[in-house]
Structures are given as structure tokens and as C-alpha cells.
Amino acid sequence: MQKNLSSLDSRLRIVLGAVAGLAALAVLFDGVAAPGRYAAYLGVASVGLLANGLTSRCGIYRLLGVSSRD
Template sequence: MERNVGSTDKTARILLGALAGLFSLGILASAVPLPAILAPVLGVGSVILLATGFTGFCGLYGLLGVDTCSVDTR
């Protein structure tokens, strides 16, 4: 797998993934007053964001031909 997620994109994914995970756990612990159905949605989203952030590869980017890695060929 070729990396297609740049450093800024990676940082944003990791931060958003961590926040989504915390909100998911907060909902499960009844500390965050949001509907319970959001807990698994946020949990799955968190895992996806963290995985793509740490690996540097996004399958959806690969399908769409998007590459946010800043490669300077000069």
C-alpha cells in the first residue's frame, strides 16, 4: 500500500478520531447527553480515522485518486 495521507491530514484524522472515541465512551458511560445510537457510530468512525491516520493510507482516497502527501519533485 502506497501512502496517500499527508502529515496535516494524518494529524487531523488522529485528533478527530481521538475526540470521536472519547465522545463514544462518554455516551456509553452516560456522561455525555447524546442519543445512545451515536456511541457505536462514533466508535466505528473513531477506529477508521485512527487507523488511516496511523497507517498513512486511506482506501477511499485510493479509490478516488486523491493524494494529500506533499511530495516535492524539485
């Protein structure tokens, strides 16, 4: 699959993925009062965002025929 994310898009996804990962850990270790399943949701979102950002590829963009690449 071709790269289809711009450098800005990739960086934003990496930052959002890191924030989601930290939020998942906060929920998991009772730093935030929320149901435990939220940790799983945030963890999955974190992994997806980090994978997209680090590889500069987005499967949804590919399916839609969209590219933010320069």
C-alpha cells in the same frame, strides 16, 4: 497500498479519531445525553480515523485517485 495522506492530514485524523473516541465513551457511560447507538457510530468513526491517521493510508482517497502526500 501506497501511503496517500500528508503528515498534516494524518495528524488531523488522529486528533479527530481521539475526539470521536472520547465522545463515544462519554455517550456510552451516560456523560452525554444521547441515544446509545451514537456511541457505536462514534466508535466506528474513531477506529477508522485512527487507522487512517496511523497508517497514512486512506481507501477512499485511493478509489478516487487522490493524494495529499507531499
